[in-house]
Amino acid sequence: MDKPYGFNSFPTEPVEMPPTWALLVALGFCFAALGFWAYIGLNLAAPVPRAPRRSEKQYVTVLPDGQPSERQELPCWIDKWSAEKEVAKQKQKPKQKQREPAGGAGVAPSDTAIEAADVFLSVVVPAYNEEDRLSGMLEEAVDYLQAEYGGAHAGEQDAEKRGATAAGWEILVVSDGSTDATVEKALDFARSHQLSQHPVPTPGPWTPNPTRSGHTPHGSIRVISLEANRGKGGAVTHGMRHARGQYVVFADADGASQFSDLGKLISGCKSVEDKLGRGVAIGSRAHLVGSEAVVKRSKLRNFLMHSFHLLLRLMTPAATSRIADTQCGFKLFSRPALPYIIPYMHSEGWIFDVEMLMLAEFADIRMVEVAIGWKEVVGSKLNVVWDSLGMAWGLAVLRAAWALGVYTRD
Ligand SMILES: Nc1nc2c(ncn2[C@@H]2O[C@H](COP(=O)(O)OP(=O)(O)OP(=O)(O)O)[C@@H](O)[C@H]2O)c(=O)[nH]1
Ligand SMILES: [Mg+2]
Numbered sequence: 101m102d103k104p105y106g107f108n109s110f111p112t113e114p115v116e117m118p119p120t121w122a123l124l125v126a127l128g129f130c131f132a133a134l135g136f137w138a139y140i141g142l143n144l145a146a147p148v149p150r151a152p153r154r155s156e157k158q159y160v161t162v163l164p165d166g167q168p169s170e171r172q173e174l175p176c177w178i179d180k181w182s183a184e185k186e187v188a189k190q191k192q193k194p195k196q197k198q199r200e201p202a203g204g205a206g207v208a209p210s211d212t213a214i215e216a217a218d219v220f221l222s223v224v225v226p227a228y229n230e231e232d233r234l235s236g237m238l239e240e241a242v243d244y245l246q247a248e249y250g251g252a253h254a255g256e257q258d259a260e261k262r263g264a265t266a267a268g269w270e271i272l273v274v275s276d277g278s279t280d281a282t283v284e285k286a287l288d289f290a291r292s293h294q295l296s297q298h299p300v301p302t303p304g305p306w307t308p309n310p311t312r313s314g315h316t317p318h319g320s321i322r323v324i325s326l327e328a329n330r331g332k333g334g335a336v337t338h339g340m341r342h343a344r345g346q347y348v349v350f351a352d353a354d355g356a357s358q359f360s361d362l363g364k365l366i367s368g369c370k371s372v373e374d375k376l377g378r379g380v381a382i383g384s385r386a387h388l389v390g391s392e393a394v395v396k397r398s399k400l401r402n403f404l405m406h407s408f409h410l411l412l413r414l415m416t417p418a419a420t421s422r423i424a425d426t427q428c429g430f431k432l433f434s435r436p437a438l439p440y441i442i443p444y445m446h447s448e449g450w451i452f453d454v455e456m457l458m459l460a461e462f463a464d465i466r467m468v469e470v471a472i473g474w475k476e477v478v479g480s481k482l483n484v485v486w487d488s489l490g491m492a493w494g495l496a497v498l499r500a501a502w503a504l505g506v507y508t509r510d
Contacts, residue, residue, distance in 0.1 A: 222345030236304030333452025
C-alpha cells in the first residue's frame with residue numbers, strides 16, 4: 101500500500117512511557133516551581149506599612165485661650181523602644197543568636213521594656229471623614245472619662261487610689277486622611293469642652309438627649325492628621341504608637357460601642373494579665389447575635405458575616421480562632437502588651453484586628469472577650485460586598501505571610 105500523504109498523526113508503533121521516577125521528579129519540579137512563584141507572589145501581595153511622615157508624628161490641640169496650637173511633637177514610645185532593642189541586638193553574643201528558634205522573635209521584646217505610662221488611659225479614635233459622627237462619640241467618651249477617672253490631668257493621689265502607676269487620660273483622634281471637616285470638628289469639640297465648665301452637650305448614639313457634658317482640661321484631646329488615607333488598621337496602629345496610657349483602648353468614631361463599658365474591659369484585662377502585666381480585652385458583640393440590632397441587618401450582610409467567621413475559624417491559630425467577635429472596634433491593651441504587638445503590625449485595612457490578636461497569641465498574651473453594648477449607627481462606610489471580599493483576601497495573605505516567614509518579629 102502507498103504511504104499516506106503527509107504524516108501520520110496516530111503512532112503506529114507503541115510509545116514508550118518514561119519511568120515512574122521520572123514522572124515523579126517532573127511533578128516535584130512543577131510543585132517546587134509553583135511554590136516558588138506563590139512565595140514570590142505572597143511577598144509582593146503582603147502589605148508593608150509605610151513609614152509615618154514628619155507631620156504625622158505631630159499633633160494639634162487647643163491652647164488655654166481656645167486657639168489651635170502649633171504642631172507639637174508626639175511622644176513616641178516605639179522609637180525609643182526600637183532604638184533600645186537595636187542596641188540590645190548588637191550586644192547579643194553570636195552564641196546566643198544561634199540558640200534562637202528559627203524565624204523567632206529576635207531580641208525578646210521583654211528584654212526591652214516600654215517606657216513608663218504618663219496617663220492611666222489613652223483612647224485612640226480612628227476617624228475617616230467623621231464630621232457627622234465624631235462629636236457624639238467624643239461627648240460620651242469625655243463624659244464617662246471625666247466621671248470615672250477625674251480630670252485628664254488627675255494627680256498622683258488618684259493613681260495611688262486606683263493602684264495604678266499613672267492618672268488621667270488622653271484622647272488621640274487620628275484623622276485618616278479625611279477630606280471633610282473631621283479635624284475641625286474634633287478641635288471645635290475640644291475648644292467648647294475646654295473653655296466652658298458646662299459645655300452644651302452633643303447627642304451621641306447612647307445619649308440622644310444628653311443632660312450634662314464633661315469639661316476637658318487643656319491638651320487632653322490631641323488631633324493627629326495622616327497625610328494620606330491608610331485604612332482603619334493603619335490609623336489605629338499609628339495612634340497606638342503614640343499612646344501614653346497604662347491602658348490603651350481604641351474605639352470607633354461612630355460611637356457604636358457603649359463607651360461606659362470601658363470599665364468592664366479594664367477589669368477583664370486585669371483579670372488575665374500575666375506577671376509582666378500583659379493582657380488584652382476584646383469588646384464583643386457575640387451575645388447580640390439573634391438580637392434586633394443584628395437581625396435588622398441585611399441577609400447578605402449576615403451571610404457574609406457568618407462566612408467570614410467560618411474562614412477565621414479555619415485559618416487562624418487556636419486562641420484567635422476561639423474569639424467570637426474579632427472585628428469589634430473596642431479593644432483594650434495593657435501597656436506592657438504593646439511592644440509585642442504594635443511594632444509588628446502590617447495590616448492597614450479592616451483585617452488588622454485579626455493580626456493584633458494573632459500577634460498577642462504568638463507572644464502568649466492572654467485575651468479575654470467582654471460583652472459590650474453596641475448600636476447600629478447610620479453612616480457606616482463599610483462596603484459590605486467589596487470590603488468582605490477584601491477581608492477574606494487580606495486574611496489569607498496575612499495568615500500565609502506569618503506562617504511562611506514573610507513576616508517575622510525580628
Ligand atoms: N471606612 C473607613 N473607616 C475608617 C478608615 N480609616 C479609619 N476608619 C474608621 O474606622 C471606624 C469604623 O468605621 P465604620 O464605617 O463605622 O465601619 P464598621 O464599624 O466596621 O462597620 P459598621 O458595623 O457598619 O459600623 C470609624 O471610626 C472610621 O472612621 C478608612 O479608611 N475607611
Ligand atoms: Mg461602625
